[in-house]
Amino acid sequence: MAEKERFIKADASQQEAIAKQFFTTTRTVRSALNFETNSPFAKTLRAYALNHGCKMYEVTLIDNPYEKVITL
DSSP states (O other): OOEEEEEEEOOHHHHHHHHHHHTOOHHHHHHHHTTSOOSHHHHHHHHHHHHTTOEEEEEEEOOOTTOSOOOO
């Protein structure tokens, strides 16, 4: 079964700028960008980050295709 993880990559200065813009803490911004929270405010922070140069990544974790070993 494949698991997906999403996050928005922003360096520390970008996170601080977003926090300052919305009068919140960098921890709140980090939680929103890592999709740990899903409140309307978190969605606003993510949209703002994406519109201001941050990139969103989706990582897919797949099962090991070589789990079964065949001896020839």
